[in-house]
Amino acid sequence: MTSTTIRPARHRSLGDHTWQADAVCQSTEYNPVDPETFFPAPDETEKITAAKALCRQCPVRRACLDAALEGNDSDGIRGGLTEEEREPLHERIAHRLDYSRVNDTIAGRDVHLTKAERRAVVRAAYRHGVTEQRLAWLLKITEEHAQKLYRELRRALSHGDLNQPMIDAAPSEADGEHLGRDDFGTAA
Secondary structure, three states: OOOEEEEOOOOOOOOOOOHHHHOEEEEEEEEOOOOOHOOOOOOOOOHHHHHHHHHOOOHHHHHHHHHHHHHOOOOEEEEEEOOHHHHHHHHHHHEEEEHHHHHHOOOOOOOOOHHHHHHHHOOOOOHHOOOOHHHHHOOOOOHHHHHHHHHHHHHHHOOHHHHHOOOOOOOOOOOOOOOOHHHHHHHO
């Protein structure tokens, strides 16, 4: 299942790490924090509890979770979640579809996109008459690749294939677990 949102948000740009300066886990003279607190062994419940308590106070918790998911970072506690708690989110991140991220990209922001969001950018760009050159710039691809994407989209439109989901098969919901946009932070 694809997680879809349309809420407005300010998304981190690609390579943006400025949010780290505001993180509670950053050790300062007045706030000494042991970084090892965020890399506990699975049986170190006191360290896990302490790390999560710090994360709950953090103003950039969502950005931290985004960075961990988008960077496929599976070590330590990030965004208030342990490695095990983030695992299902890592598995589903490629299927995230957040239209605010798509709109930010069309507007020229350098946002980390999932496969589903990249396809949505192509559709939105085509619908709004964005040139192939601009699409290439937005998605950081060659003009030839942008031409190919538009050609495939035109073919799908002429055959009515857009009624079919344009995403790869999402992981099965057979386990009864449903992950919504709040499970992904602002990354979703």
